[in-house]
Amino acid sequence: MGILLFGAAKDIAGVPVLEKPAHISDVAALKAWLYEVYPSLQQLKSMMIAVNRAYATDEQTISQQDEVAVIPPVSGG
Amino acid sequence: MGILLFGAAKDIAGVPVLEKPAHISDVAALKAWLYEVYPSLQQLKSMMIAVNRAYATDEQTISQQDEVAVIPPVSGG
Amino acid sequence: MEILINIKETITVQEALDFIQSPECGGEVIFAGTVRNHTKQREVLKLFYECYEAMAISEMQKIAVKVQEKWAIQKLVMLHAVGDKYPGDLAVVIAVASAHRGIAFDACEYVIDLLKETVPIWKKEFFADGEIV
Amino acid sequence: MEILINIKETITVQEALDFIQSPECGGEVIFAGTVRNHTKQREVLKLFYECYEAMAISEMQKIAVKVQEKWAIQKLVMLHAVGDKYPGDLAVVIAVASAHRGIAFDACEYVIDLLKETVPIWKKEFFADGEIV
Numbered sequence: 001m002g003i004l005l006f007g008a009a010k011d012i013a014g015v016p017v018l019e020k021p022a023h024i025s026d027v028a029a030l031k032a033w034l035y036e037v038y039p040s041l042q043q044l045k046s047m048m049i050a051v052n053r054a055y056a057t058d059e060q061t062i063s064q065q066d067e068v069a070v071i072p073p074v075s076g077g
Numbered sequence: 078m079g080i081l082l083f084g085a086a087k088d089i090a091g092v093p094v095l096e097k098p099a100h101i102s103d104v105a106a107l108k109a110w111l112y113e114v115y116p117s118l119q120q121l122k123s124m125m126i127a128v129n130r131a132y133a134t135d136e137q138t139i140s141q142q143d144e145v146a147v148i149p150p151v152s153g154g
Numbered sequence: 155m156e157i158l159i160n161i162k163e164t165i166t167v168q169e170a171l172d173f174i175q176s177p178e179c180g181g182e183v184i185f186a187g188t189v190r191n192h193t194k195q196r197e198v199l200k201l202f203y204e205c206y207e208a209m210a211i212s213e214m215q216k217i218a219v220k221v222q223e224k225w226a227i228q229k230l231v232m233l234h235a236v237g238d239k240y241p242g243d244l245a246v247v248i249a250v251a252s253a254h255r256g257i258a259f260d261a262c263e264y265v266i267d268l269l270k271e272t273v274p275i276w277k278k279e280f281f282a283d284g285e286i287v
Numbered sequence: 288m289e290i291l292i293n294i295k296e297t298i299t300v301q302e303a304l305d306f307i308q309s310p311e312c313g314g315e316v317i318f319a320g321t322v323r324n325h326t327k328q329r330e331v332l333k334l335f336y337e338c339y340e341a342m343a344i345s346e347m348q349k350i351a352v353k354v355q356e357k358w359a360i361q362k363l364v365m366l367h368a369v370g371d372k373y374p375g376d377l378a379v380v381i382a383v384a385s386a387h388r389g390i391a392f393d394a395c396e397y398v399i400d401l402l403k404e405t406v407p408i409w410k411k412e413f414f415a416d417g418e419i420v
Contacts, residue, residue, distance in 0.1 A: 006339050007409030050407070053342040069339055069407075076336065076343075076367060076408025077320050077379045077399060083206050084276030127274070130209040146206055146274075153203065153210075153234060153275025154187050154246045154266060167304055167317075177324040177374035183395075184300075184317040185388065191310035241310035255318065255399060262316075263392045 003030070004069040009047065012040045020068060027051065028058040034070065045073045080107070081146040086124065089117045097145065104128070105135040111147065122150045155222050158231045159214045161207055161275075165233040170249035174229040181255030183262040185248040191241035197282035203236045203245065206274040210234070213273045217265055221250075224264070225257040232265065234275055245277075288355050291364045292347045294340055294408075298366040303382035307362040314388030316395040318381040324374035330415035336369045336378065339407040343367070346406045350398055354383075357397070358390040365398065367408055378410075 002017040010016050024030050027049045034041055041047055048071040049056050055071070062068055079094040087093050101107050104126045111118055118124055125148040126133050132148070139145055158173045167186055174182050189201050214232045221227055231249040239245055248265045252258040279287045291306045300319055307315050322334050347365045354360055364382040372378055381398045385391040412420045 004339065006337065006407060007411075050339070050342055053339075053345045055405075069342065071339070071407050072409070074403070074405070074407050075410045076338070076406050077403040081206065083204065083274060127206070127209055130206075130212045132272075146209065148206070148274050149276070151270070151272070151274050152277045153205070153273050154270040167300070171300055171319070175319070175321060175375065177322070180320060180323045182317075182319040182321065184315075184319070185392075186304070186308070186315040186317070187313060187388070188308060188315065189310070190313045190386070242308065253323070255320070256396075259318075259392060259396045263389075266388060 001065065001067055004067070006069065006071060007075075008044055008072040009041060009070040012038050020062075025061055026058070027056045027060045027062065030062060030068065031058070047072060078142065078144055081144070083146065083148060084152075085121055085149040086118060086147040089115050097139075102138055103135070104133045104137045104139065107139060107145070108135070124149060155218070155227050156229045157218045159211060159218070160232075161205055161210055161234045161236055163235065163237050165235045165244050165247055167244070167247055170231040170233060170247045173231050174249045174251035176229070176251065178253075179228050179251040180253050181258045182249060182251045183255070183258040185246075185262050185266050186244060187246040187266070189239045189241050189243045189245055193279060198241060199280045199282055201239045201245070202278040202280070203234070203239060204276050205234070205236050210273050210275055214269065217268050217272070220268070221261050221265060225252070225261045226254075227252050227257065227261050230261070230265070232269065234273070236275070288351070288360055289362045290351045291366075292344060292351070293365075294338055294343055294367045294369055296368065296370050298368045298377050298380055300377070300380055303364040303366060303380045306364050307382045307384035309362070309384065312361050312384040313386050314391045315382060315384045316388070316391040318379075318395050318399050319377060320379040320399070322372045322374050322376045322378055326412060331374060332413045332415055334372045334378070335411040335413070336367070336372060337409050338367070338369050343406050343408055347402065350401050350405070353401070354394050354398060358385070358394045359387075360385050360390065360394050363394070363398070365402065367406070369408070
């Protein structure tokens with residue numbers, strides 16, 4: 001599955017979904033890859049990764065079947 | 078003016094208004110007189126006197142022109 | 155601070171909302187007190203609220219003054235029902251509008267707490283077992 | 288605890304009230320967040336709310352679980368609007384019903400605080416001066 005992008009992260013990437021490179025197997029690696037491809041993401045106050053609709057730690061592994069999303073600082077309410 | 082009675086105080090006295098004896102000139106004297114005439118008022122958790130629509134202290138004087146009321150424990154809300 | 159104070163037979167949350175909602179305020183906190191069908195496990199048939207209206211309005215105004223001294227609140231509503239009230243009926247509505255939600259919560263709770271302590275309104279409870287307290 | 292969670296174009300306080308008001312509960316606390324016509328003195332034309340809906344619903348459910356662990360709340364409503372919202376429009380409604388008003392205030396404030404921290408919803412602000420943030 002692709003990587004879903006929301007809010008400011010979507011604006012920075014310019015697209016709502018990214019293809020996940022096959023070699024990325026955990027959250028830390030995904031973040032590093034995102035920062036490399038879109039350096040502006042480093043300007044976000046925070047960038048969380050959600051795996052299967054739940055906030056994930058850097059150590060969490062990611063498989064091809066997982067629903068992965070990039071969560072910039074939320075601002076609901 | 079008469080003395081207005083509300084809530085449990087009105088139920089105990091059995092009337093909504095009492096004639097104020099002319100010799101009563103402060104809140105403490107009014108309370109003493111009320112307790113004497115209606116001893117059951119002593120069963121109330123509290124009995125405040127309002128003079129001109131504001132809670133009054135025992136020391137406050139009462140004139141014939143004042144609006145006086147007996148305020149048992151309130152239970153609004 | 156704009157203030158709406160009212161004591162009458164029937165009150166609604168909507169009239170409180172209509173008064174406080176405005177594009178200037180971001181946060182509104184509303185407390186609605188309804189008649190419960192039980193008190194300490196005993197079935198309640200109805201309540202009867204009476205009030206010393208002139209003094210009740212005056213005490214509510216005093217609460218509004220205290221709120222104004224403590225917090226930057228834009229709008230405050232205090233509504234209280236009187237007469238026969240049945241389970242599910244609204245007895246009281248407090249509504250507060252402020253730019254900041256934290257103080258709106260604080261002010262709303264303060265108002266209902268103080269109203270229950272100082273405003274001369276009395277309820278009589280009519281229980282299913284026949285007792286009236 | 289009965290729970291109503293909803294994310295949609297238009298929300299109302301009334302639907303929250305309809306869900307929480309019951310003769311079993313004495314106290315209802317409602318928080319309504321409306322779009323303000325200014326942010327830090329700058330005029331706001333509109334907000335646009337987007338959300339990661341499946342996860343937002345899941346995070347709202349997690350908040351409900353935490354509320355249930357902390358307090359004896361009977362009913363909880365969380366509504367959030369999405370799409371274009373103009374000054375005065377409702378953005379969020381939280382409603383809590385409980386037999387005791389103190390915990391209803393605590394729970395309602397807890398829910399809105401946590402919702403703003405954890406639920407994946409984002410707003411874009413469209414300012415009168417043309418900036419979009």
